[in-house]
Amino acid sequence: MAHVNPHFRQLPGSYLFSEIARRTAAYQEANPQAALIRMGIGDVTQPLAPAVVEAMHAAVDDLAAAESFHGYGPEQGYGFLREAIAQHDFAARNIAIGADEIFISDGAKSDCGNIGDIFSLDCKVAVCDPVYPVYVDSNAMAGRAGDWDPAAECWTNIYYMPTTAENGFVPALPDQPVDLVYLCSPNNPTGTVLGREALERWVRWANKHDAVILFDAAYERFVVEEGVPRSIYEIDGAETCAIEFRSFSKTAGFTGARCGYTVVPKALVRDGQSLHGLWNRRQCTKFNGASYVIQRGAAAVYTAEGEAQVEATLDIYRANAATIRAGLEAAGFAVYGGVNSPYIWCKTPEGMGSWEFFDLLLNRLSIVTTPGAGFGPAGEGYIRLTAFNSPEATAEAMERIKTHFA
Amino acid sequence: MAHVNPHFRQLPGSYLFSEIARRTAAYQEANPQAALIRMGIGDVTQPLAPAVVEAMHAAVDDLAAAESFHGYGPEQGYGFLREAIAQHDFAARNIAIGADEIFISDGAKSDCGNIGDIFSLDCKVAVCDPVYPVYVDSNAMAGRAGDWDPAAECWTNIYYMPTTAENGFVPALPDQPVDLVYLCSPNNPTGTVLGREALERWVRWANKHDAVILFDAAYERFVVEEGVPRSIYEIDGAETCAIEFRSFSKTAGFTGARCGYTVVPKALVRDGQSLHGLWNRRQCTKFNGASYVIQRGAAAVYTAEGEAQVEATLDIYRANAATIRAGLEAAGFAVYGGVNSPYIWCKTPEGMGSWEFFDLLLNRLSIVTTPGAGFGPAGEGYIRLTAFNSPEATAEAMERIKTHFA
Numbered sequence: 001m002a003h004v005n006p007h008f009r010q011l012p013g014s015y016l017f018s019e020i021a022r023r024t025a026a027y028q029e030a031n032p033q034a035a036l037i038r039m040g041i042g043d044v045t046q047p048l049a050p051a052v053v054e055a056m057h058a059a060v061d062d063l064a065a066a067e068s069f070h071g072y073g074p075e076q077g078y079g080f081l082r083e084a085i086a087q088h089d090f091a092a093r094n095i096a097i098g099a100d101e102i103f104i105s106d107g108a109k110s111d112c113g114n115i116g117d118i119f120s121l122d123c124k125v126a127v128c129d130p131v132y133p134v135y136v137d138s139n140a141m142a143g144r145a146g147d148w149d150p151a152a153e154c155w156t157n158i159y160y161m162p163t164t165a166e167n168g169f170v171p172a173l174p175d176q177p178v179d180l181v182y183l184c185s186p187n188n189p190t191g192t193v194l195g196r197e198a199l200e201r202w203v204r205w206a207n208k209h210d211a212v213i214l215f216d217a218a219y220e221r222f223v224v225e226e227g228v229p230r231s232i233y234e235i236d237g238a239e240t241c242a243i244e245f246r247s248f249s250k251t252a253g254f255t256g257a258r259c260g261y262t263v264v265p266k267a268l269v270r271d272g273q274s275l276h277g278l279w280n281r282r283q284c285t286k287f288n289g290a291s292y293v294i295q296r297g298a299a300a301v302y303t304a305e306g307e308a309q310v311e312a313t314l315d316i317y318r319a320n321a322a323t324i325r326a327g328l329e330a331a332g333f334a335v336y337g338g339v340n341s342p343y344i345w346c347k348t349p350e351g352m353g354s355w356e357f358f359d360l361l362l363n364r365l366s367i368v369t370t371p372g373a374g375f376g377p378a379g380e381g382y383i384r385l386t387a388f389n390s391p392e393a394t395a396e397a398m399e400r401i402k403t404h405f406a
Numbered sequence: 407m408a409h410v411n412p413h414f415r416q417l418p419g420s421y422l423f424s425e426i427a428r429r430t431a432a433y434q435e436a437n438p439q440a441a442l443i444r445m446g447i448g449d450v451t452q453p454l455a456p457a458v459v460e461a462m463h464a465a466v467d468d469l470a471a472a473e474s475f476h477g478y479g480p481e482q483g484y485g486f487l488r489e490a491i492a493q494h495d496f497a498a499r500n501i502a503i504g505a506d507e508i509f510i511s512d513g514a515k516s517d518c519g520n521i522g523d524i525f526s527l528d529c530k531v532a533v534c535d536p537v538y539p540v541y542v543d544s545n546a547m548a549g550r551a552g553d554w555d556p557a558a559e560c561w562t563n564i565y566y567m568p569t570t571a572e573n574g575f576v577p578a579l580p581d582q583p584v585d586l587v588y589l590c591s592p593n594n595p596t597g598t599v600l601g602r603e604a605l606e607r608w609v610r611w612a613n614k615h616d617a618v619i620l621f622d623a624a625y626e627r628f629v630v631e632e633g634v635p636r637s638i639y640e641i642d643g644a645e646t647c648a649i650e651f652r653s654f655s656k657t658a659g660f661t662g663a664r665c666g667y668t669v670v671p672k673a674l675v676r677d678g679q680s681l682h683g684l685w686n687r688r689q690c691t692k693f694n695g696a697s698y699v700i701q702r703g704a705a706a707v708y709t710a711e712g713e714a715q716v717e718a719t720l721d722i723y724r725a726n727a728a729t730i731r732a733g734l735e736a737a738g739f740a741v742y743g744g745v746n747s748p749y750i751w752c753k754t755p756e757g758m759g760s761w762e763f764f765d766l767l768l769n770r771l772s773i774v775t776t777p778g779a780g781f782g783p784a785g786e787g788y789i790r791l792t793a794f795n796s797p798e799a800t801a802e803a804m805e806r807i808k809t810h811f812a
Contacts, residue, residue: 001616002585003526004677008684014691043477053470056699057463063663064459070662071449106512106664106697113692114520117547120409137691141523179408210407256476256698257469258512271410278414285420285543286519291512292662293462294697 007141010148014133016374017041023359024368034366037397039324039385041370042188042343044253046316049309051300052252059296073289076280077104077261081295084302085261089246095233101265101276103283104290104298108218108247108260112182113138114286115214115243115262118278123179126159128171130189130375130382132216135182153377162378163190165336165347170198173205181206183232184216186223189375189384190345191321191337193228199235206241210270213242218260221251221314223340239265243275250342252301252310259290259298317342320387320394327398328385331405342387345372357383365400413547416554420539422780423447429765430774440772443803445730445791447776448594448749450659452722455715457706458658465702479695482686483510483667487701490708491667495652501639507671507682509689510696510704514624514653514666519544520692521620521649521668524684529585532565534577536595536781536788538622541588559783568784569596571742571753576604579611587612589638590622592629595781595790596751597727597743599634605641612647616676619648624666627657627720629746645671649681656748658707658716665696665704723748726793726800733804734791737811748793751778760789771806 020040028036048056062068076082082099090097105111112134125139136158139145146157154160159178161171169192174181183202185194194202206213215232223230232238244263248254264276300306321338328335328346338344348357354371361367361383370386372379387394426446434442454462468474482488488505496503511517518540531545542564545551552563560566565584567577575598580587589608591600600608612619621638629636638644650669654660670682706712727744734741734752744750754763760777767773767789776792778785793800 001583002529002618002676004679004681004684005524005526006677008524008687009679011687014687041478045472045475045477047472047475048466048469050470053466056466056469060454060459060462060466060699063454063462063659064456066451066453069451069453069659071451071659072447072661107694109694110692118411118414120411123408134691141688141691177407212408253469253475253477255478255694258694258697270408271412273410273415275410278410281414281417281420282547285540285547286516288513288515288661288664291664291697291700293466293699 005141007143011137011140012148012150014137016370020368020370023362027362031366036366036368037389037393038368039389039394039397040368042250042386043255043388044250045388045390046253046313048253048257048297049301049306049313051303051306051309052297055300056293056297059293063292070292073292073295075284075287075289077102077290078292078295081299084299088302090231090233093230093234095231097233097263097265101263103262103264103279104295105260105262105287106258106290107249108216108245109134111245111260111262112214112216114282115279116142116144117282118275119180119212124157124159124177126161126174126178126181128163128182128184128187129160129377130163130372130379131182132184132188133375135214160376160378163187164378165334169336170194173201177209179211180214181211182214182216185229186219186341187337187343188219189343189370189372189379191341191343192345193223193340196227196229196235199229199232203232203235203237203241207237211241212268212270212275215242215244217244218247219250219341220246222318222342224318225340228340233263233265239267241268243268248298248301251314252298253313254294254298257294257297259294316391317387320389320391323391323394323398324385324387327401331402333405338387344385344387346383346385348381348383354380354383365397365404367397367400411547413549417543417546418554418556420543422776426774426776429768433768437772442772442774443795443799444774445795445800445803446774448656448792449661449794450656451794451796452659452719454659454663454703455707455712455719457709457712457715458703461706462699462703465699469698476698479698479701481690481693481695483508483696484698484701487705490705494708496637496639499636499640501637503639503669503671507669509668509670509685510701511666511668511693512664512696513655514622514651515540517651517666517668518620518622520688521685522548522550523688524681525586525618530563530565530583532567532580532584532587534569534588534590534593535566535783536569536778536785537588538590538594539781541620566782566784569593570784571740575742576600579607583615585617586620587617588620588622591635592625592747593743593749594625595749595776595778595785597747597749598751599629599746602633602635602641605635605638609638609641609643609647613643617647618674618676618681619644621648621650623650624653625656625747626652628724628748630724631746634746639669639671645673647674649674654704654707657720658704659719660700660704663700663703665700722797723793726795726797729797729800729804730791730793733807737808739811744793750791750793752789752791754787754789760786763789771803771810773803773806
């Protein structure tokens, strides 16, 4: 009798975006004339950079001829991409990360979800609240989360760290033993960043306790402010306590193309074993490398041409984020994030729940957002808006909000 | 203190192909003039079909313009590909598999490696011996394999089923309780197939014992003989006991492009839970869909043009396999596989170990093969040859073998 993984049974449905879709569809059906503006889902809308497109076409042509054909590539990714990353994302910023410490994948979600394979099932996991659900759900599936408490909307064995306006969106160090800590900066969903001092505190703590920080930097290319770390490896000592996840999804429009990477420093050792070696073994056994075509496209992001084109696209999203911030503030809301991030985290009006505010914006202003409560209990009282719509639609949405609330 | 997964510690190094590479490099260095012919690794060499290339170019162009841009796709894969598969790989062969029972991925290796996520850790696993190492290693990492016995080169808690010439390469039904059974047909490494009767026996057994068959059909498109099942779902009752893995790698040259799929029938239920639902939840949490560009390319395999082009390429490999079979037989060897498969499994000369025969072929004839012992204890006494080299090199290799041994 093949038994199933018992830990799936307690997983609550991943109901957030389907519930948003359901309410949006109902509204649209009732109001077919309404000009809906979608600011809910965090997916890009601008096309790939021309340099990336050109590189992908060339790579497809490589596969079209026997002389230039590429079969199985290295499970860790091609040298041309690992070296471009090491050079541009790290060496150029004086961070010592070797090309062979970089593992290319089909995306940061896969890596964030799969990284648990290399850790013991008895590791105690800490996450920020609100949080990107993958960190929690992947650990719940593995059995690290304990039981689901539907009343508290929490897992009994996950250590939740509230990150709210009250603590400046900087989680406090744990007051109990914790082994694996997920940190995300620029943060999804709050759009806020962890400054150097906060990261230094976390790195000191992790090294002292032999914990491991799983640092999600998928949005690092949105960082514009001087002094805000774009990588945890800007912090001394991070190489002995942190794994970093990166993505080409939001930064270069690869949400459909699929490419990301994970840095596992060789200096990172637990139980006398190299985590680099463990992740390499995991990837060699359960992954066969990212697509050659897509890796060629990703490498073009690091050419002078590609970099300029990608920045120009990011500037569109950044300008949208500024429009949203300014619009919400002008309408009298307390607003966070949106400076080094495509996400804006907005406090709901006094006494209004996040689903209630979601419904108000949908039903009165035809604007789709994401209720903060969907990201965890401490997300209650906020909504998330994303900067990925067109500049025109973004501006129009803010006009509606200012007119209604100001 | 973050502890690592203790089950990685006992994993023996994945040393087979690196050891082959080491010995080959040493030979080449000592014999720089030798005209080496590689028949060891199972990677394709022919380019992608023109229809596939055209579809990939068109898909890249889709991503180059905002109007046709594709961001996040469905985690389960695009409808256009799932429907093409359901139609051509199943409905056209009178197999009732719905498009929504098909999960597109970046390759069969990922799915074979990740499928264990949905099963209990106390499941007892059975594999054929010799075997594709991913089935064993992924379960060893999860903790289902027990301890590694270096003398026997076996895991103490894996149930090994010898599949050798003695039993016609058809594993016997287990004589003890077993929960998960990996079957691969056409088989890697032996190149042999499981006939209808053998599969019917396995399906009856699995349904009777509530076991689950994990059926790897990555090489199904090489089947040419009438009556040989290309899918386990050709067998009545398989939909309540089997998951099937498929790949575009060997069949359409996607080893570098990356695409595969997994079928989880909705009728497959264990512990009262739908495995389809569990796999869907796993994929939605830890995977973000295969690349849009590559899925478009894969869909072109099912056009009339694409299908003809893919078959023409397969015919090159099939002719190579026939050349190898005929050459080895003419040289006096006992040969298996190579009819419905790109792999030929050749008995070593009386009393000669598989590494010894490997060395002989390398050092005397400059031919690289794979020693059967690398796939498990019951692979001792065999070598594997692959049909993926050029027709010219394949013929030349057989001339050398015939001249030397006949």
